[in-house]
Amino acid sequence: ETGVTQTPRHLVMGMTNKKSLKCEQHLGHNAMYWYKQSAKKPLELMFVYSLEERVENNSVPSRFSPECPNSSHLFLHLHTLQPEDSALYLCASSREGLAGDGGELFFGEGSRLTVL
Amino acid sequence: SQKIEQNSEALNIQEGKTATLTCNYTNYSPAYLQWYRQDPGRGPVFLLLIRENEKEKRKERLKVTFDTTLKQSLFHITASQPADSATYLCAPSNQAGTALIFGKGTTLSVSS
Numbered sequence: 001e002t003g004v005t006q007t008p009r010h011l012v013m014g015m016t017n018k019k020s021l022k023c024e025q026h027l028g029h030n031a032m033y034w035y036k037q038s039a040k041k042p043l044e045l046m047f048v049y050s051l052e053e054r055v056e057n058n059s060v061p062s063r064f065s066p067e068c069p070n071s072s073h074l075f076l077h078l079h080t081l082q083p084e085d086s087a088l089y090l091c092a093s094s095r096e097g098l099a100g101d102g103g104e105l106f107f108g109e110g111s112r113l114t115v116l
Numbered sequence: 117s118q119k120i121e122q123n124s125e126a127l128n129i130q131e132g133k134t135a136t137l138t139c140n141y142t143n144y145s146p147a148y149l150q151w152y153r154q155d156p157g158r159g160p161v162f163l164l165l166i167r168e169n170e171k172e173k174r175k176e177r178l179k180v181t182f183d184t185t186l187k188q189s190l191f192h193i194t195a196s197q198p199a200d201s202a203t204y205l206c207a208p209s210n211q212a213g214t215a216l217i218f219g220k221g222t223t224l225s226v227s228s
Contacts (some may be wrong), residue, residue, distance in 0.1 A: 002159065033215060038220075042120070043205070043218040056215055090159050104150060105216060107159030 003027040006091050006108035014116050015081060021111045023074040023091030030096055032074040033105070034066060037088040049074060081115045088112050120219035122206060129196055131228045137191040139206030139219055146208035149189045154203045157192055160218075163204075164191075179181065180184045196226045 004025045014018050025032065034046040048056035049068040063085075065077040074091055088110045094103040123138035139149070148167040152160035166173040166182045166189065173180045179192040189208070193200050203221040 002161070004159075040220075042220045045215050045217060048215045086156075092159070095196060104162040105152075105160070107161070109159050110157070112157070 002106045002108065004091060004093055004106050004108035006089075006111050008111060009109065010112045010114075012114045012116065013078070013081065014030050015083070016079075017081075018077070018079040019093075020078065021076040021089055021113075023108055025072055025074075025091075025093040025106070027093060027095075027106060029093035029106070031094045031103075032068060032071075032072060033092040033094075034074065035090040035092065035107075037090055037110070038086075043090070047076075078113075081113075083115050086115045088111055120144075120206065120208060120217065121203075122219040122222045123164060124222055125220070126177065126225065127221045128225045128227065131197060131226055135193040135196050135200070135224055135226070137204050137206075137222045137224070139189040139191070139208070141187050143182075144187065144208055147210040149180075149206060151189075151191050152205040152207065152218075154205060154221065156203075160205055161173055169206045193224075198222075198226050198228050200224060201226050 007022045031050045032084040033048050036044045045058050047058045052068050063080050067075040090110045091108045092105040094105050119142045121140045129135050150165045151163045153163055154160040163181045166180045168184050177194045181190045203223045205218045205221045207216040207218045210217050
């Protein structure tokens with residue numbers, strides 16, 4: 001138990017569906033992240049929120065839409081996805097600002113997404 | 117552009133031996149470097165952080181070195197056990213304010 005909870009753990013959706021991934025952290029951290037992990041590829045940073053403000057967006061297609069309503073919750077809204085978007089989506093949090101200042105990341109267990 | 121290379125995708129060793137994993141980076145001047153462990157179907161778990169002014173860091177059977185001249189970090193697991201089998205990720209970071217970027221990882225298999 002890392003203190004970061006992701007739901008759902010598994011999700012299957014069609015290309016025309018709209019769904020959301022949810023992440024909640026119980027650690028009192030100020031920064032939250034979405035990473036994508038595809039087979040045989042390194043973790044890809046998607047979005048970073050620090051104190052509920054988006055501070056990094058790594059050229060992610062607009063079919064992925066993040067939302068951070070407060071410092072404990074992070075969502076990833078999905079719509080009109082492609083089969084190549086199938087992957088493990090990982091949420092993480094860190095204590096102070098961005099991990100670039102030395103803070104370790106605490107990851108959730110991930111949401112396994114399959115797009116048909 | 118910044119690049120992170122972990123020496124091999126897979127490393128197989130016998131129980132009791134020392135496993136050595138390599139992380140090389142280019143076009144980077146990291147202030148520190150982190151190592152994570154990831155088990156199949158699960159999120160990565162933080163193991164160690166080493167700063168640029170530290171040559172070596174230890175934690176139980178784990179040892180990490182950081183050579184800023186060679187732009188390389190070595191991760192050692194001594195007296196390896198089958199339970200150490202997992203994928204190990206390195207993540208050098210840059211200036212403050214930049215989120216961590218990870219290497220592809222090396223999958224370690226320890227056989228009894």
